Every structure is written in C-alpha cells, then in structure tokens.
Amino acid sequence: MSRNTENLVVPFFKPCLGRREIAAVKRVMRSGWLTTGPESLTFEEEFAAFLNSRGRGGQWAAAVNSATAGLHLALEALGVGAGDRVAVPSLTFTATAAAVRYLGAQPVFIDSLPGSGNMDPEQLYRVRGSLKALIPVHLAGHPCDIRAIREAAGPAVPIIEDAAHAFPSYTEEGMAGTLGDVGVYSFYATKTITTGEGGMITGRDPDILKRIHRMRLHGIDRTVWNRYTDRAAPRSWEYDIADLGFKYNMTDVAAAIGRVQLSRADSLYAMRREQAAAYTSAWNGVEGLELPEDVCGHAWHLYIVKTSSREQRDGLADWLHHEGICCSVHFIPLHRMSYWRKNYNLLPENFPVADSLADRILSIPLWPGMKKQQQQRVIAALKEYFQ
C-alpha cells in the first residue's frame, strides 16, 4: 500500500457535528444571551436526567468551561486544601494532577494496572491512611473498578472520578462518573461528546453542588441569569461576593452544542463500539500486538494497542504516518514530565507498569464519522507492518 492522494489521509479524530448543532448555535446567537443562562441550565438538567434514567438516580449536574475546572471545583468543594494528599495515576493527562496543585495540595502518584493502564488498587493500598481524596481516571474510556479502589483507599476517602474519557460508559455497577462521590466529564473538542471546550461535574451531595455553584462564578451568591431575570429581585447589582471564586462557568453557546451532542451520545457510542469491534476482530491474533480488553462499559474514547517494545511502537507509528494515518500516545506518564518529575522526585522505577506502557502504547484513529474505507486502510496498514 502506498500513500498517493491527500484525501486518503486518515486523521486521528474528527468531531461529529451536524446541522442540529449549527442550528442550536444560531438559536443562541439570535437569542441575545450568550453566557450562562437558559441553555446551560437545561443542559445541566438534561445531563442529570440522562445519568438518572440509566443509573440509580439522585445525580445533579453542574456545567463548567472544562473538566480541568471541574476537577478543581470538585476538590475545593470536598475541602481539599494546602498540604492535603490526593492520589492520582501517573498515566494520565496533566490536568488530573494540576487541579490538586491549584489548591496547594500534594498529588500522590500511583502506578498502573498492566491491562487497562488505570490506577492500580494495590499500589493505592500502600498509601492508604494518608489521603484526603483520590482521583481515578477511566483511561481511554476503560472503566476503573471503583469498588476495588474504594476498598483499597478505605471507605472514608472521597473519590472524584476523572471521567473525561468515559461518557457514556455503562458498567455493571452503574455509569462511570456516578460510582464515586463526584464525577467530572470533559467536552473538549476530541472527547466523546463535545462543546468545543467544556465539562460537567456530577454528584449526589447537595452541599457539594451548592459550593460548586458559588465557586464556579467568582464566589457570587446569585447566578448571572438569576440576577438579570428574577422579577422579584430586579436589581442585578445586588449580590454579595461570599468567597474568592473562579471564572469557570459554561457559555450558552457551548451548552447549546452540548445539548444536541447529549441527545446523540448513545448513537455516537454505538458507532465507536462497532469500530472498536471491527479493529479487534481484524487484528485478533496479530503476533506482537496486544489489543484493548473489551470490558463491559468501555466507552471507546480511544482505541489503544500495545506493542512488545518501544522500537516496535515507534516503528509502527512511523509506518502509519508514512501511510497517511495519524495516531497518538495517551499518555506519556506524569513521572516523565519535567515539572512533575523535578518537583516530586519521581523515578521511573517507582512506576514500572506505567513506564513500560508509555513505551508500548499507541492510540489508533477512531471517531464515529470514520468511513469504512478509512478504517479498512488503518486495518491493512497495521497488518502490513506486523507481517
């Protein structure tokens, strides 16, 4: 096979946006209200209803402008502060650990399980007793075993699920993001549903929601929509700054896109599942290649294969690039990143699993609008490399 025309290039990902998303944005632009308002409120209600109709109920949802903001707000609402220790996996995006540092707390980095790359409960057990909170990440959409994680950390340690990759994920225990104390989803441009930038915090504790509502917009004790539309209290300037809050609210433009994407979430998921299954059946038995486990609830945000060595992985990445196929690595672990490595004296030997995975993992293109012909091209190119 050879790369001959530009239109045969297979991107790593493309957001699935259509006429309905465009119409929703136009509707908001014409409405005259662009920032947090009726669309955001409705998005929150619809998101909570989505989770509640598929799980054990009782979830609220709070829209924010990113999952990073969501993690920060969730930690703050749980009372995490300077000097507190919060467990995070090393194999994650920097946002998971950065949110801990924003509060002056200390991330405690945990090694991975060899299959999924998720936080290893046994390693977590070793730091049990010293933790104020913990943030397991459902890496690639492969759900963590939250029950095992809770057992390892002890029942008193609150769990914030970093579900940035895991919407929707239907596990036997319930949906990922609703299994711990607080869930945080991302709607970044490449995520399973998108608002360009955005996120959603979910949980059941009403006090946490109250705190998040206040802190996501400057610590103001009234919402902006409420200040301008409440006929009983028309003076928009009459509010108090009750705390030093942040600027983390979602715009109505983003929320309008999110509402359409949410209504499509299950059909987008079905397409990703089908594509993942097609990769798995095509590559089953390819020597030297380990395929992702098709566990119950895998959201298939990413399809991550493992090679047997770094040379083989880099060779595969180069070959795919040569064939016009884009791929990526999720992630180079935080113990290899200079900021985290230097400030926390992180050594690769303390993360043998994540360190080995980092050299062998490769994320293969997968998105719901991917054409059969494009997927066939990826399938053939990878097989050719291993032949």
Ligand SMILES: Cc1ncc(COP(=O)(O)O)c(C=O)c1O
């Ligand atoms: C595991 C994980 N957590 C958190 C985030 C942060 O999401 P956002 O870009 O919405 O802030 C990301 C983003 O890629 C992520 O991969």
